[in-house]
Amino acid sequence: MQDLDELTVTDVALAQMAGTENPRLKQIADGAVRHLHAFAREVNLTPEEWLTGIQFMTAVGQACTPLRQEFILLSDVLGLSAVVNALHDKKARELGSQSSLLGPFFREGAPDLPNGAQIVEHPTAEEIVVYGQVSDNDGTPLPGAVIQVWQTSERGLYDLQERHGESMDMRGIFRTDADGRYHFRTVRPLGYSIPMDGPVGELVKLQNRHGMRPSHIHCLISADGHRELVTALYFGDDPNIDSDTVFGVSRSLVVEATIDPASPVPGLRAVHYDFRLAAEAPGESGRVGADPTRLMKAAE
Ligand code: BEZ
Ligand code: FE
Secondary structure, eight states: OOOOOTTHHHHHHHHHTTTOSSHHHHHHHHHHHHHHHHHHHHHTOOHHHHHHHHHHHHHHHHTOBTTBOHHHHHHHHTTHHHHHHHHHHHHHHHHSOOOOOOOTTOOSOOOBOOTTOBOOSSOOSOEEEEEEEEEETTSOBOTTOEEEEEEOOTTSOOHHHHSTTSSOOSEEEEEOOTTSEEEEEEEOOOOEEOOOSSHHHHHHHHTTOOOEEOOEEEEEEEOTTBOOEEEEEEETTOTTTTOOTTOOOOGGGEEOOBOOTTOSSTTSEEEEOOEEEOBOOTTOOOOSSOOHHHHHHHHO
16 A cells, blocks of 8 residues: 555556546546646645635535526636636637637527627617628638627626516627628627625735726637637727736737728727638637526536
8 A cells, every 4th residue: 555645646646647537637637646746746735725725616616507607707807718718719819810719698599680780779878880890811802701799888798697587688699791891889898897795706805906897899700611719809808908907808808999981880880800810720610608598508
């Protein structure tokens, strides 16, 4: 029998898991064990701290509801979602538009709208237009590409927060026209705080972070034979553009709303953004995030 100490237990644990048949599960579980053990040794984790961690994770699980995914939020504020996203994005980025986080406010089943429609039911701020073209990585326009968009209101809240999930607003699904062009009206979304009333918010406060995301519009774009693009457009003049709590902003995704003679809706400030989709990578989903309702259903 082997004497176990804080070092030898790692290899013993890995040996006991050596029979895992699924090679990818083996790689992931082995890596997690090695890094978790190394982490405990590095910080000299005490039993009290270990228990605090368990209580924290329990509270994170208990904060999950059909409308809220606190584990995804935890992954987001730790930068893990951004790492997974960037790993997934590495190849597509050379060819297509850069991606960003899906976030916890994506919902399946948003309304299908014609190009030019306003996505906000009762706009109370200046309307703007968002327009552009979707093409493949050779620059060939993609007619019939599907663009889903969702955003906060001018008050900085998603419909899930303002309407408690009872109806949808500030969302829409558009299709590009014969030239691959799209446009929709909206109001400029306000930057907002991630949900701070749960255990993840407590952690963020203990870290003296502001918890804000800069103003943005989420976009999920798909076209047959192309890789789905999950991204967002960020307004460059937002005061938190360089300190996003969930590390979602990249330079190539920063936009401004300007008076633009080429806009399809003269008289409104316009955001112009052309998307490029990389060629399809079979069997892959680029969604770092999910509709929380769906995750709850899958867990039942
Ligand atoms: C969002 O952009 O909707 C979001 C992303 C991560 C955490 C919270 C919100
Ligand atoms: Fe968002």
